[in-house]
Amino acid sequence: MTLSFLLRKKITIINRISLIGWLFKGIFPLIFLITIAGCSSQEKKTKLPPxxxxxxxxxxxxxxxxxxxxxxxxxxxxxxxxxxxxxxxxxxxxxxxxxxxxxxxxxxxxxxxxxxxxxxxxxxxxxxxxxxxxxxxxxxxxxxxxxxxxxxxxxxxxxxxxxxxxxxxxxxxxxxxxxxxxxxxxxxxxxxxxxxx
Missing domain, CATH: 2.60.40.4150 (Type VI secretion system, lipoprotein SciN)
Incomplete structure (x- = not known):
């Protein structure tokens, strides 16, 4: 029974690590790129309105x-x-x-x-x-x-x-x-x- 419990706990930890790794590899870089693209498009606009x-x-x-x-x-x-x-x-x-x-x-x-x-x-x-x-x-x-x-x-x-x-x-x-x-x-x-x- 303890072996089964330890295996489940190990699988749960591995799944959490995989989820965190997926977030760092996929979502955060995407958000970073969108933010950089938005900022750069604002800075290119140097003409001031009247x-x-x-x-x-x-x-x-x-x-x-x-x-x-x-x-x-x-x-x-x-x-x-x-x-x-x-x-x-x-x-x-x-x-x-x-x-x-x-x-x-x-x-x-x-x-x-x-x-x-x-x-x-x-x-x-x-x-x-x-x-x-x-x-x-x-x-x-x-x-x-x-x-x-x-x-x-x-x-x-x-x-x-x-x-x-x-x-x-x-x-x-x-x-x-x-x-x-x-x-x-x-x-x-x-x-x-x-x-x-």
Missing amino acids: YKIIFTTTSNVNNSAPLKIHLFLLKSKEEFMSADFFALQDKVQDTLGDKMVNEDQFFIRPFQPEHCLLEKNLPEANYIGIIAEYKQLNGKKWRISFPVPIPEKPSFYEFWRSSPDELYVCVKVTNNGLSLIKECNLSCAAGTEENNE
């Missing part, structure tokens, strides 16, 4: 006068944040030099609730700087800067998830100045001004 900057305004911004907005794509933000208003308004090339990648400007009209811009995500641009030419600068936050939006890299187990087609940045324009906000109207078409008149 981003939409949505300016949401409160009524009667800038005392019913058009508000000129300057948008700068920057390699670094230090020169931009340390410069005074008039240097960024009149002598931007001298002030920012090679730290500026691109510049754009537009007007927000009185009682215009939104303005949208679609910007190409340039690899050399790391920051976005914005200034607003208020009639009276005193006490207003006329300048902001923030990192260029980049898509969040999905976790390794979310290999099926791809990058978004477009990224968003929401900027609030009020009588007190500029600020970033978390949510805004994402349906605003790029290059357009939305009016609710």
Whole structure:
């Protein structure tokens, strides 16, 4: 009876060892290959999606006068944040030099609730700087800067998830100045001004 019991126990141990060996030889390498393939396909995609900057305004911004907005794509933000208003308004090339990648400007009209811009995500641009030419600068936050939006890299187990087609940045324009906000109207078409008149 003990011999039969020992044989069964030995067979059970051999079967378990065979099962563990089969897992290490078959399943784990397969999972490893799938993970590596998923990661490598994500890394090949170096083109960054464009981003939409949505300016949401409160009524009667800038005392019913058009508000000129300057948008700068920057390699670094230090020169931009340390410069005074008039240097960024009149002598931007001298002030920012090679730290500026691109510049754009537009007007927000009185009682215009939104303005949208679609910007190409340039690899050399790391920051976005914005200034607003208020009639009276005193006490207003006329300048902001923030990192260029980049898509969040999905976790390794979310290999099926791809990058978004477009990224968003929401900027609030009020009588007190500029600020970033978390949510805004994402349906605003790029290059357009939305009016609710």
